[in-house]
Amino acid sequence: MALTSRKYPEKIDLDNCAKEPIHIIGKTQEYGVILVCDPLSLKITQAGANSLEYFSIAGNELLDEPLARLLGEEQVSFFKDKLAVKDTALPLQVKVNGKDFLLLAHFSGINLVLEFEPLEEVSDSFFFQKHLTRILNKLQASGSIAELCRSAALLTQQIFGYDRVMIYKFDEEWNGEVVAERKAPEMESWLGLKYPATDIPPQSRALFLKNRVRMIADVHYTPQAILPEISPLTEKPLDLSHLDLRAVSPIHIEYLINMEVGASMTSAIVVGGKLWGLIACHHRTAKFISYYQRESARFLAEMFSTKIALQESNNFIKNTEVSEKIRNQLVEQIRERNGLFEALAEGPVKFTDLISCSGGALYFQGEWKFCGSVPEKEKMDSLLQNFIARKEENLFFTRKLSELFPEADSYKKKISGLLSLRLAEDKYILWLRPEEVENVNWGGDPANKAFYDEEKKRLSPRKSFSKWSEQVTGVSKAFKDYDISVVKTLGENISHILLARQRHEIEALNEKLLEANKELELFSYGLSHDLRAPIRGLEGYLQILTEDYGHSLDEDGQKLLKMGSDLIQKTHSLIDDILSYSRISQLGALRLQEIPVKDLINEFLEMINVRANYPHTRLMVQEDLPAMKGDRRMLLQLWSNLISNALKYSAQKENPEVQIGMTIKNEEQVYFISDNGIGIDEKDFGQIFESFTRVAGKDFKGSGIGLAIVKKIIDKHRGEIWVESAGNEGTTFYFYTNPGEGK
Known part of the structure; x- marks a missing residue:
């Protein structure tokens, strides 16, 4: 059965145990024994197969029966009152058929789950208070984390009497190490041994965050089925994540038996919401710990977790104080110097002083600056381009670089640990740590995590947990949370300083641009005046020459006079276009308003007397053209230039046509002006919007600025314009505007 099935898989072995859904194990x-009820009616919907043993009533007989059949009306009424105010955190003492039980109630989805555990007599009424006092006093007196771990192991063994108690700490890869141990004298010590992450798979670690004390009273127990396995209320397997009684994975049971463990209790050590480690208790024979004793274990683990968190916070603050002073000095150097290279690598304090490292590298816009022990430039180029630059995160770190980037194996003695900070696409700061060869002692060979069991015909957990030593290479000292924190803060500081500098540079540049615009405006009008004066003089002389001597010139002379007059008009037009382009470039904020497009079109057509000047052109304007938002003067020029071009370049056709309308393209409202004129070659599409560019040939007049003006107006209105055309088959210009609030 696949692991994605609605039920717990029938077959579990080491091939699929990493995905084993132990929270729906169904046993x-x-x-103890469980019952499941409908919380509204308190009718029993599921029951443990061992109900007969505890209640003298078989589980099948209890299904669909009211809970009062077991507890009686008085106890059920009291229980209902507790449910009504959601007061189910503490257990209730109840009687069932003359037997005393502790009743633990909680919800699993919409199912009300009831755990019944036989109530044990406590000989000493102050038993638990004494334990709590000892726990508080002992942990308060412990100084370092190592001493805390030893104290927690000692307390746990003294209070609960297990043969072996271990403090098991996870590393960043979820391998575990026994960092403290208390054991029976004749037992082999496991102190200092490491165990692979696969020994406690992810789903098991996740359950420890939900139910922080887990007891297995007897590894040789018989699992008790929940009848039926599928909840009638949800039609899904029952989620047993919060149940103390939840059955154990058969793979884990086999693992414990191979370790010669008869019973266990495990408490989660949770620091900062993350599983820091475990208090793992082993006993060589079956051992039952009552609910109230387990609550003492929970209290001990929580107190221990709090003390660990406090110690780690103190260590963080202590280490941060030193690095913060260095960071502040680096920030001052960056503020005082213009070059980042010099500020970070050549001042009294260097960036490599910020955290413990053997070398570092700065990469800014293609240039390297190396400090300390660093591989050759070619290797650093490859590391940056083929590994670091491809990382999505701006802050990246690893202590096993060669595992992630095999090429780094050739220089792992210099770089096994890498912390990289991306300031921008072409700016990086790297801190490097060398290889630290480490001798690791494992609890059994980690490469032989399993063996094939001929009898069971499947992979089974390893049987040997003897010390197995391994020399680990290609690994550096780990980067701590305070290293990451101070580097991240430095990155933010540098970004703020660079942004402030850029803002200052942009403001200075804007002032220069405003001044240049004013000068350009004066220059434009001065140029217009200076150019027009001699042209007007020349125009006057040509007019006198035409009026006084034109009749005496031959045909060639009169043609020359006409050509001169045309050139003067063309020069006037060119000056007007240059001034229009200049004005549009210099204008600041747009004067936005809603403008009926038909009004703009009609105004231009009347201005040029379209019927008189283009009598043969069929002009088709869509009736329901929507209004545009924009600067009216600019938009009038936009429509004028485009319509003028369409009329001009189609006029020589036998049946010239110009069509103006609106369509939808890519969910955008797009205007178009289409003609059946001479068309534009596709190779010229990229240049027609450039200034002084003409592709129409000598048969058509123009300055080559008209479409450049159109493009500038479209850009001002945050829009887009493009052309579709084929040579001699007409042209269509599409455009839209999206001015927002103007710019």
Whole structure:
């Protein structure tokens, strides 16, 4: 059965145990019994197969029966009152058929789950208070984290009497190490041994965050089925994540038996919401710990977790104080110097002083600056381009670089640890740590995590947990949270300084641009005046020459006079276009308003007397053209230039046509002006919007600025314009505007 099935898989072995859905295992341990009820009616919907043993009533007989059949009306009424105010955190003492039980209630989805555990007599009424006092006093007196771990192991063994108690700490890859141990004298010590992450798979670690104390009273127990396995209320397997009685994975049971463990209790050590480690208790024979004892274990683990968190916070603050002073000095150097290279690598304090490292590298816009022990430039180029630059995160770190980037194996003695900070696409700061060869002692060979069991015909957990030593290479000292924090803060500081400098440079540049625009405006009008004066003089002389001597010139002379007059008019037009382009470039904020497009079109057509000047052109304007938002003067020029071109370049056709309308393209409202004129070659599409560019040939008049003006107006209105055309088959210009609030 696949692991994605609605039920717990029928077959579990080491091939699929990493995906084993242990939260829906569908069975319980046998030191208690469970019932599941509909919370509204309190009718029993599911029952443990061992109900007969505890209640003297078979589980099947209890299904669909009211809970009052077991507890009686008085106890059920009291329980209902507790449910009504959601007061189910503490257990209730109840009687069922003359037997005393502790009743633990909680919800699994919409199912009300009830755990019944036989109530044990406590000989000493102050038993638990004494334990709590010892826990508080002992942990308060512990100084370092190592001493805390030793104290927690000692307390746990003294209070609960397990043969072996271990403090098991996870590393960043979820491998575990026994960092403290208390054991029976004759037992082999496992102190200092490491265990691979696969020994406690991810789903098991996740469950420890939900139910922080887990007891297995007897590894040789008989699992008790929940009847039926599928909840009638949800039609899904029952989620047993919060149940103390939840049955155990058969793979884990086999693992414990191979370790010669008869019973266990494990408490989660949670620091900052993350599983820091475990208090793991092993006993060589079956051992039951009552609910109230387990609550003492929970309290001990929570107190221990709090003390660990406090110690780690103190260590963080202590280490941060030193690095913060260095960071502040670096920030001052960056503020005082213009070049980042010089500020970070050549001042009294260097960036490599910020955290413990053997070398570092700065990469800014293609240039390297190396400090300390660093591989050759070619290797650093490859590391940056083929690995670091491809990382999505701006802050990246690893202590096993060669595992992630095999090429780094050739220089792992210099770089096994890497912390990289991306300031921009072409700006990086790298801190480097060398290889630290480490001798690791494992609890059994980590490469032989399993063996094939001929009897069971499947992979089974390893049987040997003897010390197995391994020399680990290509690994550096780990980067700590305070290293990451101070580097991240430095990156933010540098970004703020660079942004402030850029803002200052942009403001200075804007002032220069404003001044240049004023000068350009004066120059434009001065140029217009200076150019027009001699042209007007020349125009006057030509007019006198035409009026006084034109009749005496031959045909060639009169043609020359006409050509001169045409050139003067063309020069006037060119000056007007240059001034228009200049004005549009210099204008600041747009004067936005809603403008009926038909008004703009009609105004231009009347201005040029279209019927008189283009009598043969068929002009088709869509009736329901929507209004545009923009600067009216600019938009009038936009429509004028485009319509003028369409009329001009189609006029020589036998049946010239110009069509103006609106369509939808890519969910955008797009205007178009189409003609059946001479068309534009596709190779010229890229240059027609450039100034002084003409592709129409000598048969058509023009300055080559008209479409450049159109493009400038479109850009001002945050729009887009493009052309579709084929040579001699007409042209269509499409455009839209999106001015927003103007710019």
